[in-house]
C-alpha cells in the first residue's frame with residue numbers, strides 16, 4: 117500500500133495559553149483521526165498587549181518548535197498571532213498554515229442579516245483592523261464595531277469562567293456594543309468561547325455569537341484534503357494521539373485542559389521556548 121507519509125504526521129496547534137484548546141477540541145471533534153501537538157505559551161501570555169515584533173518573534177519560535185515535532189500543518193489557534201504574524205511568516209515555512217481570523221470573519225459576514233457586526237478581541241487584534249478588512253472583502257456594506265477586552269484573557273487563564281468579577285467586567289466592555297444594534301458578535305479571541313455564557317447573557321439573545329473554531333476546523337479539513345495529507349480511517353491511533361506542551365508551569369494548564377477537553381490528559385510537557 118502506498119501510504120502518504122505526511123498524512124501520518126500530527127497537526128501543530130498553538131496559542132498564547134489555554135485559549136487555543138477551544139480550537140483543538142473542535143479539530144478533534146471534526147477530524148478524529150488526526151494527531152495533534154498543542155503548544156500553549158503560558159510563560160508569555162497574554163499576547164494581546166505585546167508589540168508586533170514580539171508577537172512575530174514568539175510565533176516564529178513556536179513554529180520552529182512545532183516543526184521539530186514533524187507536524188504536517190499548523191493551525192494558529194490565536195487571533196492575535198493570526199492577525200499580527202501570520203502573513204509575515206507564511207512565506208517562510210514549507211508546510212500549510214492557517215489562522216482563525218479569515219474563517220471567523222467569513223462566517224460572520226455570511227450570518228449577519230442587518231449588516232451590523234461586533235467583534236471583541238485583544239487590543240492587538242482590534243488595532244490591526246484585520247477583522248474589519250476581511251469582513252469587507254466578503255461584503256463591503258457591513259458595518260463593523262470593534263471592542264478590545266484586555267482583561268478577559270487573564271480572567272480565563274485564572275479559571276474565572278463563571279464569576280461575578282468576570283460578569284462585572286463583561287458588562288463594562290459590552291455596554292457600548294449593546295447600543296450599536298448588532299445582530300452578530302465575533303468572539304475574536306480563542307479564550308472567549310470559554311466565557312461564552314457570560315458574554316451571551318450580557319449582550320442579549322438577539323445577538324448571534326460566532327466562535328471561529330468551527331469554521332477553522334472545517335477550513336483545516338478542506339486544506340488537508342486539498343494537499344492530500346488528511347489522515348484516513350486506517351490511521352487511528354490508540355495512544356498518544358494528542359501531545360501538549362507549555363512554556364511554564366504544566367500543572368495549572370493540565371487542570372484547566374482536563375476541565376474542557378473531551379478526555380483526560382495525563383501528561384503535559386514543559387519546554388523552554390526561548391531555545392527555539
Ligand code: DGL
Pocket residue numbers: 131132133135136161162163164165193194195196197238241269304305306307
Ligand atoms: N487567545 C489569543 C487570541 O485569540 C491570545 C490572547 C492573548 O494572549 O492576549 O487572541
